[in-house]
Amino acid sequence: MKIAPSILTADFTKLKKELETIETADYIHVDIMDGNFVPNISFGPAITKQISQNTKNLLDIHLMVLDPLKWIDGFTFSNTEYITVHYESNNLDETIKKIKQNKVKVGISIKPETDKEVLLPYLKDIDLVLVMSVEPGFGGQKFMASSLDKMQYFSELKKKNNYNYEIEVDGGVNLETGLLCAKNGATILVAGSYLFNMEDRKKGIEGLACLK
Numbered sequence: 659m660k661i662a663p664s665i666l667t668a669d670f671t672k673l674k675k676e677l678e679t680i681e682t683a684d685y686i687h688v689d690i691m692d693g694n695f696v697p698n699i700s701f702g703p704a705i706t707k708q709i710s711q712n713t714k715n716l717l718d719i720h721l722m723v724l725d726p727l728k729w730i731d732g733f734t735f736s737n738t739e740y741i742t743v744h745y746e747s748n749n750l751d752e753t754i755k756k757i758k759q760n761k762v763k764v765g766i767s768i769k770p771e772t773d774k775e776v777l778l779p780y781l782k783d784i785d786l787v788l789v790m791s792v793e794p795g796f797g798g799q800k801f802m803a804s805s806l807d808k809m810q811y812f813s814e815l816k817k818k819n820n821y822n823y824e825i826e827v828d829g830g831v832n833l834e835t836g837l838l839c840a841k842n843g844a845t846i847l848v849a850g851s852y853l854f855n856m857e858d859r860k861k862g863i864e865g866l867a868c869l870k
Contacts, residue, residue, distance in 0.1 A: 659840055659869045662687035662718045662826070663859070664850030665709060666700055677713045679859045685718040685739060687828070687848045692723040695747060696795030703732035710735040718742070718846075720767065720828070722794050727753045734760045742767050742788045742826075745776055754784070765826070769794060774808045781821050786846075787812050791839075792829030801830025806842045813843020833865055840869040 662685035668676040680686070688706055693699040710717060716739035723729055726743040730753065733741060741757050742765030743750065750766075757764045765786030766777060770793060777787065789808045792799035805827065812825050827839045828848035836847050847866055856862045 659836070659844070659867050660684040660824070660846040661863050661866050662846055662848045663853050663863070664689060664828070664848050667850035667854040670705075673708065674712045676854075677709070677715075680853065680863065681713070681715060682860050683715060683863050684846070686713055686715045687718045687720060687850075688733075690719065690721050690723060690729070690733065691795060694724040695744065696722045698795045703729075706733055707735065710737055713737070718765075718826075718848075720765075720788065721747075724748055727756060730756045730760060730762075734762055738762050740765045740786050742786060744769070744794075745772060754780070765824075767794075767828075768808075770802055770805065774811050777812075778815075781812075781815060781823065782819070784823055786824045786826055788826045788828055789844075790829055791827050791831070791835070794829075799830055801832075801835040803838075805829075806838055809839060809842040809844050816843070831866070833869070836866050836869050 661683045663680040663683050664687045666689045691698045691700040719733045719741045721743050725748050727749045740763045743753050745768050763785035767788035789805050791802050791805035824845045826846035827844045831847050831849045832852040853859050853862045
């Protein structure tokens with residue numbers, strides 16, 4: 659299992675030290691919120707650039723924004739591995755094209771209430787499906803068991819059609835819910851509060867990484 663700690667939960671007054679505590683993870687998950695697509699604001703390209711410059715980890719950028727097309731260049735750094743945008747946002751097709759032009763891997767996410775089948779036309783051409791297991795916009799929410807069906811659905815389609823996308827899960831992930839995700843086809847777990855509330859975060863990452 660690949661692990662992507664959500665930096666949103668970190669203490670930004672000591673960002674470099676916080677990043678060092680999670681350096682054994684596969685990615686750093688960066689939640690970007692514009693106050694329009696979701697009722698919350700996080701941070702923008704300037705802070706993300708500081709994150710990029712202070713870690714050797716690859717960045718997993720999650721744009722919870724209304725107009726992602728305007729944001730792609732600002733979040734394309736040398737270590738940006740994925741940029742994930744929401745199906746429910748504006749100009750999806752143009753945004754996907756722009757991400758590919760920037761030589762970054764493409765992810766698409768859907769909110770918990772969005773029908774999973776809306777992604778069928780995109781699955782052959784993308785690198786990641788992000789299943790939200792909470793309502794996007796706030797950390798610390800309880801895991802929604804209804805998301806497991808979506809993971810299983812995308813996992814079966816991946817096997818059946820020989821697709822190459824990762825199946826990422828974001829929201830309420832801990833050892834118990836992470837195991838459920840693993841058993842239903844998830845390949846990347848995003849963990850925020852669970853990891854950052856630990857003293858030994860590397861041990862926490864190791865525990866999640868062993869799930870299968």
